Amino acid sequence: MKFTNAQDVISYLYSLPNLHAKNDLSYIKTVLKELGNPQNKVKTIHITGTNGKGSTSYYLSNLLKKAGQRTGLFVSPYIYEFNERIQLNNKNISDKDLVQVANLVEKAIEKIKEQDPKFSLVTFEYEVAMAFVYFSLKNCDYAVIEVGIGAEHDKTNVIVPEVSVITTIGLDHEKIIGPTIEDIAQEKSGIIKQNRPLVLGDITKQVLPIVEAKAHKLHSPIYLLGRDFTVESDSKIKCQINKKTYVLDLRPKVESYDIAVSLQAFLLLHLDLSTEKIQEAIDSTRIPGRYHLLSHAPMVILDGAHNIQAMQNLLEFVHAQKKKLNGKLRVLITMMKDKDIEEVFSLFDPDDEIVLTTIPYPRAAKLADFPKNIRSNYLYQVNWQDAFDELQNKSKNNDILLVTGSFYLVGAVLEMEGIDASPRN
Template identity: 30%
Template sequence: MSEATMTEIASFERVEQAIDWINSLIPFGIRPGLERIQLMMDKLGNPQRSLKFIHVAGTNGKGSTCAMLTSALLACGYDVGTFTSPYIEKFTNRFKYNNEDIPDSTLLRLTNEIKPIVEQIAATPLGSPTMFEVATAIAIMYYATVAYPDVVVFETGLGGRLDVTNIVTPIVSIITNIGHDHTDILGDTIEQIAAEKAGIIKPGVPIVSAVEQPEAIEVIRRKAAECSSSLYLMNEQYKVVPHHIVENEQTFTFTGPFRTMEQVAITMNGAHQLKNAAVVLMALEVLRQYMAFVIDDDTLLAGMHQAAWPGRLEMVSHTPRILLDGAHNPEGALTLAQALRDTYRYKGLHIMIGMLSTKHHEDVLRHILPLADTLIFTEPDFRKKMSAMDLSLIAERMLATAERRPHIMVESDWREALKRLKEITQPEDLAVVTGTLYLIADVRSHVLHRTDSEKGW
């Protein structure tokens, strides 16, 4: 039997089969390194070389930054591919073209095309490509051979230097910020994590960043100098001045090296989104100034205002008021706490939280505990979940000497926990669901009745 015939027999007939196969690679875990993705690209003819990428790294804010970049570029008339992770509802959310998911038929065809290559590599000493490596390869194939966007907004999965997405050479690179996340892989210190993120900086490619810690700035500045890359750093080359901040509307002035833009408005909530918006504007200014991108001010401002990102300070219900925020690391919890103090108004605050066992539980809870009137500990439907009881015991220990303590409830079933959250939230109160995005994804689909939501990423 010929190889072509064997491949044909092995081909998937339905997109669900293709997605199941991709997800079956999850047990191979996170394996930093570019050898497997480079080999896949070589066998596919290196399609990534035909695309213009904006490469986005950072601890928090990557998704929001990608959403604003996409919205602004679309408004200015560009066709945009957007590759992000994790997804909130469906696997196809990862691969967007002009804000529309990849068609099922296209995902099926591309998966069947790449599957024999994956199996060839799996038989070598390199071992099987991971789920994220295969997803990244599919994204590149989609944009390079099917959609043909003017630009691809490309989010890193984890870190930067050894992240699979680092196979590309972008037209501009972005590092949103540096914080403590994935320390088991990226390192325990800000300097170590910054060095990994700075790995996306390529020779001669401009780099835009909102990093604030002096030690992280030094790492990025040194890497940019080594690569002869122009560095645009917040509060040095550009800055943002907030003006009017209310729920669902923030206005600010952006001042960069080329010009000042006043009365920029976004609907995303939280002071951190102003920084993300400034990063986006600076990156677009680089494209406008040096790469002949045609960016009209009115359409740019409209695109920034229209940008939205699910699961981050997202109000999904008004009776009762339920706010979702995937604050899964200490820096994310801090930005949530700041928003709860500065942006939202409520009489009582009831917080439901579920986390993974690998996260910094005390550092997250430290920001949440002082604000809550009620804390409901629950568990996401995920193999690496943290026990709700164990998480509550950590909180109890931290509250032992506190002057003010919330009412604590433990309900391992997130559906029951959500039911209890709704019951105790009065009209003047605010309910918040936070923690891992695995929990946020399920709660969001449940509240919004998205019955076609898929599980996992």
């Protein structure tokens, strides 16, 4: 098989299964070996976390680019187009390059099948292989690699990074890497590598000993937020690292943690970048689908929060804004049916006006997928565009309209509004 256009590549990727019968790294290692182990030809930073790993990846990528490094970025999910998944110097992979690397991966698979006819890749393995091939072909100095799910068994965990990062540890994907938060901490600790520094974000005391034990065993130096470096947010964000203070534009509190973590990781690379340029790089970073302010009066906010921790952080910020404005909060939400829907909905205030919707995506919840008490309490509109228009039209200047629960819904709204969601710097 030979791909001729990007849409063929994307359609093929989504036709592949999501999981193998056995959850290990043998398949991805086999195909990477056939490709000449491109993951070993680029310096990497590996990032995991229940929340914040995407934001941290973008901040770190921008810092590296500002320091004159040819920088690759592998993230998920995409907001606007599939090509966002693989970036070079903040530019999405071109359709031409996407086709080229997909054909190289496919050629390697066909070669392997000569000896092992049953060999195949799942969707994420294929994407990981394409990313590493692309970064190698483009002679990247560094590549920032965001984990898909977990860490130890994640298909990206085939690298020995310059720095490993764990942003947060909370409940998400419990059926895959849980069920307990301790299990999740153990899985995410799989990102730690022998003698390589580890940067930790807002890690709870409940699971910190699990992570620290793994790091000590592997002689991995630890840099912990709140102990080894700090961040404060008042009228500005102030990060203090190595007795030096970096003053940055104010963002929501949870974003300040991601900024501090990315800055600490960057400084461990000992690249030459002035304080002024560091601040410029962070202040100019825009995270696709995170706290995206679409309009001011009424305030329309788009955010792809899709688990308890992310939604808690988001609603703390949004409810504080609502109080300042003395208005009403309206929420348009869909979620993937495998998420903790009931727990997420318990975070809303009784006077929040919530409309359920869906999107044309296989994992997206339809009406029957929402728990019975949620179905009976809230209006459901199958057409998210109509629901968005109605909520926006009825909102007054001091109200807030929040679109959340899924990055795919956020991306659909941005596309409807004709807004390019790709990062800027």
